[in-house]
Amino acid sequence: EIVMTQSPATLYVSPGERATLSCRASQSVGSNLAWYQQKPGQPPRRLIYGASTRATGIPDRFSGSGSGTEFTLTISSLQSEDFAVYYCQQYNNWPPLTFGGGTKVEIK
């Protein structure tokens, strides 16, 4: 099973600032990585797939990068609606599909 590790667990950012979230895989997943955003009481929302392709309707302030074992989600200028929990998920080697533990982005 591929273990996904996200850091930091909590990221404190001021509105308008850049946020950089990290995700590491225990072995290479190529570019088969997705990012999701989850707000309290809501289901996850897909943001990125293929490590860097934005899903339909996702603003271009969200960008993904990386391949192999190291990945980054960058939010270029945080808006109030972006404060949420973010999960990475690999789909290169499954079952099982595996998720990171999440990074919570909070207001600084």
Place this chain on the structure above:
Amino acid sequence: EVQLLESGGGLVEPGGSLRLSCAASGSMSWLRQAPGKGMEWVSSISAGGSNTYYADSVKGRFTISRDNSKNTMYLQMNSLRAEDTAVYYCATGWSYLDYWGEGTLVTVSS
């Protein structure tokens, strides 16, 4: 945008059973999130229903299926345990998960 709606959750005693339902199109998956915890994949099924996959934690207890004539996917959950308590989500796809339902809460408690 695709709208998914799960149903069938509720309170059940340990050892009991529940069946969850979700409108289905294409390959589909079930995932769950225990209170205050992260996301866990549970099971996936191909568009035709011939290929199914399970997490080790539910293998032998849960069964995923679908009725394409009703555009519905199911998760039959037997021998439920306290650790199965979670919000259960259905989602489209079985690689990255494109659209998610709102979730249905399953509580296993005596």
